[in-house]
Amino acid sequence: KLDVRVIPKAEIVGTISQAERCRRQQLVEENKHCLTILKRPKLVPGMSPRDVVNAEQEAYLAWRRELARVEHIDGIVVTPYEKNLDxxxxxxxxxxxxxxxxxxxxxxxxxxxxxxxxxxxxxxxxxxxxxxxxxxxxxxxxxxxxxxxxxxxxxxxxxxxxxxxxxxxxxxxxxxxxxxxxxxxxxxxxxxxxxxxxxxxxxxxxxxxxxxxxxxxxxxxxxxxxxxxxxxxxxxxxxxxxxxxxxxxxxxxxxxxxxxxxxxxxxxxxxxxxxxxxxxxxxxxxxxxxxxxxxxxxxxxxxxxxxxxxxxxxxxxxxxxxxxxxxxxxxxxxxxxxxxxxxxxxxxxxxCPGMVMPSFAHTREDLVVAGILPIDEMRDCIPPIRVVCEQIPREVLSAVYGVNIPRPAEYEDQNRPPTPYEFLGAYARMRGFMTARGNPHYDRAARIVLKDYSKASELYGFVLESSFLLKKAFDTTA
Structure with a gap:
């Protein structure tokens, strides 16, 4: 009974807080040397084609075991990397x-x-x-x-x-x-x-x-x-x-x-x-x-x-x-x-064909927003849209899509980003995307927004604040 923790509303839909993102970014900096691509084993003159295939398969299995060890670290999310040896x-x-x-x-x-x-x-x-x-x-x-x-x-x-x-x-x-x-x-x-x-x-x-x-x-x-x-x-x-x-x-x-x-x-x-x-x-x-x-x-x-x-x-x-x-x-x-x-x-x-190389990511919705995972195959549209709402200001979303996003209530923070339901609901009603029961069709509206984001229709520059090297570069340039 003592192990009780109040779960915020953001974590219920799968979005982590800013403090949790900073903690995970620190873990990424400590373990980034463990992520490597699959390297071709060194070939020895005189090896038969069968020996070459066996050497490549052994290197592939060893590489998969090392990545599996990194994935078991709490707080680290590894992107779905390419597993096809060909x-x-x-x-x-x-x-x-x-x-x-x-x-x-x-x-x-x-x-x-x-x-x-x-x-x-x-x-x-x-x-x-x-x-x-x-x-x-x-x-x-x-x-x-x-x-x-x-x-x-x-x-x-x-x-x-x-x-x-x-x-x-x-x-x-x-x-x-x-x-x-x-x-x-x-x-x-x-x-x-x-x-x-x-x-x-x-x-x-x-x-x-x-x-x-x-x-x-x-x-x-x-x-x-x-x-x-x-x-x-x-x-x-x-x-x-x-x-x-x-x-x-x-x-x-x-x-x-x-x-x-x-x-x-x-x-x-x-x-x-x-x-x-x-x-x-x-x-x-x-x-x-x-x-x-x-x-x-x-x-x-x-x-x-x-x-x-x-x-x-x-x-x-x-x-x-x-x-x-x-x-x-x-x-x-x-x-x-x-x-x-x-x-x-x-x-x-x-x-070269697109290679999904092993890298660190905060959550799965980050991969959907970045265009690494197919948008049409996502099952839950709320977490990716929450990431978009946190990255793009309310005024920009309203101007780009021509919608009136509801303002926060009087007892809420007036500077908070819009929730996915507020933004998608306003956009779905404006476009006429409604379900059979008369509710806004959130999934259809979310797919359009995410595809617009992937096609670079919205001005957004990602700044990794937790990276001290990039912050130093910004301070030097200013």
Whole structure:
């Protein structure tokens, strides 16, 4: 009878308090070194195919046992990670093929999607490989937030890039609906005079391979310059510290760039700079093509894209190609197999299927809100909507959806966030979503709101207040 605890209303619906979130975040910091991705076992020359399969299965079982031990720690929630060994084999192939590996993450919650274990694994495979972090949907962040995230990533040794595939996808959709001579897919100048000779085994996996110089005409440079003319004119008025040609270059790439004509009068900075402004397609291509060097004997650079489902990997590739080359969908897990695309004769892009890597999360509703778990398969809509109501102010929700959310009662805190029932009830009545008994259809309204959130329809930048490194980055930037 003495073991009695009064349960708050928030915990009844599965939402934890702010103090409990801070306690769990401290446990995450103490045990984050235990979460690793499934690494491919080292192969010994002379091993038969059966021995290789047995070694991979043994490594897989040992990895599952270690994660099961971490999951039993009270207060720690591990995300539902990928348990299909064949999917992990595809990740291993992408890592081995790529010279530069790009982790595509959601700019609203970068720490939830960035995998430090993957970065270490790439360095173990080949120290010459380079890794980048592409923060997609960065248009939802303010300039101050992007600068703080760039400083935080720089303090951790990562290279951060800010991009918005949604804007370029919308422009591509408009160009397709209204074709014009200037709406052709952008082409990029090639650095090599001849096309690479591709092996027959790789040619079967490539969706598009340039056949000659006609695939990259010099006339395409003029169209690219026309597309970026407005962008360049706007940046000419900015300070020299925010140059539009901030690129990440390695020390070994200076010799290659020395042979190209230099139209800029800026002094060359040996220290790699991390831009915090939104990159255009041309800037991103320039950074990717100069961030690494091809393998010895290879005629082209391979850039691999990995990340969680529904973070925008395929949309980013379509934006870079200037056409729809990879299928995209709002449902996580659209890409089933890795595929390669030649952007230009000396640059190959490799799209990896969405990998749900082991990471820490507060609750299951955080995974639904982040788009990791399918929204249509959720059984309880109240906890995810409560997370959205706590993250987005009442005024923003009312303005975005055009609803009048009921105000708190006189005896309640006037600054409290709206409850899920208040917000969903007002939205369902406004849209006419009613059940057979005349009650608001909360599930139908919640699915629309969560999909809008996943599609970046609401401006929300995630700030992890309990992370002292990120807080220090914000204080330094201010």
């Amino acid at each position: 999917i992990w084999r595809q990740l291993w192939q992408v890592v081995e093929r790529s010279d530069v590996l790009v982790q595509v993450v959601d700019a609203r919650q970068p720490l939830l999607f960035v995998s430090e274990s993957l970065t270490k694994y790439v360095e173990e495979v080949d120290p010459r490989k380079r890794t980048l972090v592409l923060l997609n949907k960065a248009d939802l962040l303010t300039d101050q937030q992007r600068a703080a995230w760039a400083k935080y990533l720089e303090s951790t040794g990562a290279r951060g890039l800010f991009f918005s595939a949604l804007d370029h996808a919308q422009n591509l959709k408009n160009d397709i609906s209204s074709p014009s001579p200037s709406s052709s897919p952008p082409t990029y100048p090639s650095k090599t005079p001849t096309d690479p000779e591709q092996p027959a085994a790789d040619r079967q996996e490539v969706n598009h391979v340039p056949t000659g110089k006609g695939d990259c005409p010099t006339d395409g440079q003029k169209s690219v310059e026309d597309m970026c003319q407005d962008f360049d004119d706007q940046l000419e008025d900015d300070d020299d510290s925010e140059s539009s040609h901030c690129t990440l270059r390695d020390e070994g790439s200076d010799q290659t760039d020395a042979s190209e004509p230099d139209d800029e009068d800026e002094p060359v900075d040996d220290r790699p700079r991390i831009p915090h402004h939104l990159l255009s397609v041309n800037e991103l291509v320039d950074i990717l093509s100069t961030s690494g060097s091809p393998k010895p004997g290879a005629a082209y650079l391979t850039v691999g894209f990995v990340g969680y489902p529904n973070v925008g990997k395929s949309s980013t590739l379509n934006a870079l190609c200037g056409a729809k080359r990879v299928s995209v969908s709002a449902t996580p897990g659209r890409t089933k197999h890795f595929q390669t695309i030649f952007l230009q004769p000396d640059l190959q892009l490799c799209d």
